[in-house]
Amino acid sequence: MALVRYHCAICGESIDDGSQFDPCGVSIFSNLNKHESEQLEQMFFCHYECFKGSLEPGVREYLNFEDQK
Numbered sequence: 579m580a581l582v583r584y585h586c587a588i589c590g591e592s593i594d595d596g597s598q599f600d601p602c603g604v605s606i607f608s609n610l611n612k613h614e615s616e617q618l619e620q621m622f623f624c625h626y627e628c629f630k631g632s633l634e635p636g637v638r639e640y641l642n643f644e645d646q647k
């Protein structure tokens with residue numbers, strides 16, 4: 579049993595250890611067009627499949643962890 583429990587930021591369910599890529603983390607960066615000192619970063623936990631499903635289909639093609647294994 580894992581000591582740390584992860585909850586998916588997209589579906590709200592807990593993330594179990596069973597899948598091939600989970601738990602995943604998604605980072606968001608603010609102000610990418612500004613100087614680094616003005617940028618902020620925060621990471622959220624999620625299921626790989628939830629993140630993949632949230633992407634627009636044309637972008638989803640670029641998420642290819644399956645092909646990198």
Ligand SMILES: [Zn+2]
Nearest residue numbers: 586589625628
């Ligand atoms: Zn999820």
